[in-house]
Amino acid sequence: MSLPSSSKIIIIGGGIIGCSTAYHLAQMGHEVLLLEKAGLTSGSTWHAAGLVGQLRSNANVTQLLGYSIELYNRLEEETGLATGWKMNGGLRLACNQERWTEVKRQATTAHSFGLDMQLLTPQEAQDLWPLMDISDIVGAAFLPTDGQASPSDITQALARGARNGGAKLVENCPVTEILTEKGKLVGVRTPQGDVSCEKLVLCCGQWTRDLAATIGVTVPLVSVEHQYMITEPFGVPSDLPTLRDPDRLTYYKEEVGGLVMGGYEPNGIPWAEKGIPDPFDFQLLESNFDHFEQLVELALPRVPKLADAGVKQLLNGPESFTPDGNFILGEAPEMANVFIGAGFNAFGIASGGGAGMALAEWVAKGAPPYDLWPVDIRRFGRPHTDTDWVRARTLEAYGKHYTMAWPSEEHQSGRPCRRSPLYSTLKESGAVFGEKLGWERPNWFAEAGEEARDIYTFERPNWHGPVGREHTAARESAVLFDQTSFAKFILTGPDAEAALQYIASNRVDKPVGSIIYTQMLNDHGGIECDLTCVRTREDEYYIVTGTGYATHDFDWIKRNIPQGMNAELVDVTSSNAVLSLFGPKARDILQAVTNDDVSDGSHPFGRAHRIGIAGCPVLAMRITYVGELGWELHLPAEYAQTVYDALHTAGAPLGLRNAGYRAIETLRLEKGYRAWGSDIGPDHTPDEAGLGWAVKMKSNIPFRGRDAVAKQRKDGIKKIMATFTTDPDVILSGRETIYRNGKRCGWLSSAGFGHTIGKSIGMGYVRSETPIDRDYVLSGKYELEVATVRVPADVSVAPLYDPKMEKVKV
Structure with missing residues (x-):
């Protein structure tokens, strides 16, 4: 042609x-x-x-x-x-109690998403897949609509x-x-x-x-080498379901009366590290029987007849994998x-x-x-431009393809990569780090006698107590978070206000020094970005967003600057460190290290002032994501250690404590603060998420998404974000099914534990086929399905914790 x-x-x-x-x-x-x-x-x-x-x-x-x-x-x-399509169903096995817990949680996730995943006994699984030995199987899950x-x-x-x-x-x-x-x-x-x-x-x-x-x-x-074995026919039924045996790292499917058996070994072999040969079309790699032997040894006890089956081919073909x-x-x-x-x-x-x-x-x-x-x-972001880093992380991900998917599990490869100036200091202070977009971020802090590492489990993890300690300090005294990994941009130019006014759903025509919390919407009214803007000059805004959204949010803002407007967006993430000081004693600590007045009258909520601390120019933003008095302190990276030391010296007598990102999560859940990527996103509008107050509909100012918001306010909303609480012994991890009056109506988008209220907390949308309101949400009787078991839950559309009330709402 x-x-x-x-x-x-x-x-x-x-x-x-x-x-x-x-x-x-x-x-x-x-x-x-x-x-x-x-x-x-x-x-x-x-x-x-x-x-x-x-x-x-x-x-x-x-x-x-x-x-x-x-x-x-x-x-x-x-x-x-x-x-060649066959909807013959798919089986997934569990060979120990932890895997069985994972499978039951997967079944609940399936139910949340409308899939009929059925839990089976070992005998029921064998009835569907008679070739396998079930002596070590605890249970199985079957999804009838899977296939090959x-x-x-x-x-x-x-x-x-x-x-x-x-x-x-x-x-x-x-x-x-x-x-x-x-x-x-x-x-x-x-x-x-x-x-x-x-x-x-x-x-x-x-x-x-x-x-x-x-x-x-x-x-x-x-590219990673991926092998699977094709056997000669030995009477395998053509309607046999596909089978995944993650504890043995293997999968199976029927093929022309025989079996295909492959898997994901922990020591995957990278391919074409120096480039893909040319030509390479309809070609395979040399079979690596020695490397595949580990999977055969795992497979034979499961399917004993494989020992006598002839091997037609050990197929080795490169596949592309991601980090x-x-x-x-x-x-x-x-x-x-x-x-x-x-x-x-x-x-x-x-x-x-x-x-x-x-x-x-x-x-x-x-x-x-x-x-x-x-x-x-x-x-993806900056670390992903380096292929060596990508390969190291991808090989780890390949090896984890069938390993247990633990809640809050962190990757270990390619670390440390991006480090705050305080990394060594925090590590010496007991920090246990997580990683996001290459940044090392303290998740929690171990004290003397505590093992400074994550021990994963489906029960309460080893960091539950330490995070509770940090959570309590935030509510009762003060904590300091290193949030240097925040993505930070500057929008500057004569048309900066006009451009941001169109992109942002909240008003940005505020006086210099104003902090504006805003969403940025798509044409359907969905939330594309959720961030904070500070008007630092008449023609300049300082924009702060989450670590993992650096590429996404920069791209969204830059693409949406109206054509012809003179406004430039610059990424300054690496220039500034961020120390977040929160808690009822935060003002006392901050006032002790600066000559600037940080009283409520001089520095009210929602304002950013430039102050001095130990010779450092600091942009002090009075804002909070944990529900307490506090400031985000943005400062040139070279001053981070000096300011950190000054704050801890002043804060030690007042109970100041280092705290990590897992405490941020527990604190924000009690306040009902939404997280982009889980609770809010392009499929959710501000009104559905309870954020309609941050949309400038009372003005006549045009902005992207305005027409969609107006239409939705006329037609009504069919889902509403709510917060659910359960008994503290119930462990919520997200994606649990929400039932209203016995009928499935949604799933949890995020979950955790509230150490102040002493309950497990989940957030999620209550959904309906017709428009609903807050009264509809509050009038229902709710249950959550947790690992296939329904438990009663209370619902709220207001924060569970309010420091001004000196008590909690439940």
Whole structure:
């Protein structure tokens, strides 16, 4: 097929993701050209194992995988091509009590998201999968709508569907260069000529990273060898469910009367560290029997007949994996109109239908169909530009594919990477660090006689007591948090106010020194950013947001500065340290180290003043995320140690204590403060989240999302954020199902323990098919499903703790 000289949209890569994206764009009526350097499926698609599971820890990613199954159910009839799709269900085993707890929590998550995951006895599991030995099994979970597919067949069916919709798919046409002019995409170069385009979609699997890097786009994925064994036929029933045996690190599916058996070894082998050889199409790597032996040894006790089965092939094919085990979708923050769909961590077939649908909508409409933050390319940041760091973290994630998914578990590889100036001081003080976007952040502080490390469990963890100690200090005396990892930007220029007024939903035309808490909304009224702005000058704002949202929020603000406005956004994250001083004695401590007046009359809530501490210029922001009197102190990084020492010297007689991020979490839950990425996000509006007070609807000032908010206020809202409390012995970790009057109505978006109120706390939306109000929420009788067991819960739409009341609301 000859190439056109131009196409509105070009997709590079003819695997399942590229073909699915082309299929969905064509279905939407868009002009699409797909270019594949060899033949369709020639990358990792053709040698994928083909298991299709749905359940993930995020509702929308689960929904995306569910769409894959809906598509696969109809694709063969629609296109006339066989897909090999079988909805034969999926089994997951548990071989010890901790794994059984995890499985029961997964079952509750499935119920929260509307999936029928059933818990089975060992005998019931064996009835479904008679080939296995069940002597060590505690229980199992069965998801009837899971299944398996033929990856190449599904891809070819998607390709035919794309062609039927008008898309052009050209094989044996490599893209040798992405063409840009003045930093903007203009097209691609191939041996058959140049093709101009308006939008480019990179679905090139393990080749995506290097191709994207040629135009300055970071795609953090690396290749890892992945092996599975295909046996000769030995009477395996064709309707056998897929099987995952995570305690033995292995998975199984039926294939032509035999079995496919693979797994995720703890010592994965990276591939192509110096670059992918060329050509590498429809090729495999040399079988590594020695390395695979560890999985065979784990598999044989589970499926004894494997010992006598002939081995047809030990297939070794490279797959692209990512540092957090999630795939990568979305528009590249470094260049407009360049989109990525890659890094599928060996579940590209399960994701293929949904990922292609979501990516197609992203390309066509500028946004995904729903919040896909867990897979959004903007979740990455500075450490991910270094491939060595990415490889170290990815190999750890690969090795954890089937290990226990502990609550609050931290990665260990590639650490320490980004460090606050106070890192060594805090470590000497007993800090136990976590990591986010490469930053080392103290999670909690151990005292003498306490082991300064996380010990993971589904019960109350070893840090529960220390976090309670820090929590109590915040409520009764004072604590100091090192929050240097906050992402910090400056928006400056003659049009800074006008630009921010359009992007932000709250008013920003405030006097210099004002702190503005605001959301930034999309066209549906959903919350894209949740942050704090300080008006530092008439033509300048200092913007502070969460550590993990640095890339996302910078990208959102920069892209939404109206065309023609003179305003520039600059990232100053690394320039400033942040020390947050909170607690009823915070003012006494701060006043002891500065000559500036920090009394309530001189420095009221919601104001930022420049003060001096020990020779350091400090931007003191009177604001709180823990519900107590306090200040965020933003200062040049080189002064951090000096100011930290001064505060501790003054605070020691008043009970000042170091505290970590896990205490922030428990404190904010008691106050009902929302967290972006869990409680609020693009699928939630301010009114649904209880944040409507921060939206400037009483003004006539236009802003993005205003029309959607106005429409929703006219039509009513169908979900409302609420806080739930349960008995302190009930351990909540998030995603527990919410029942109102016996009917499922939502799930917990975040959860923890309130050390002041002495109860377990969860936050989540009460949902309805018709408009509801606060009275509706409060009039219900509630239960939470926790690891498949329902427990009674109380509901509140107000903070559980208010320091002004000197008591708690329950």
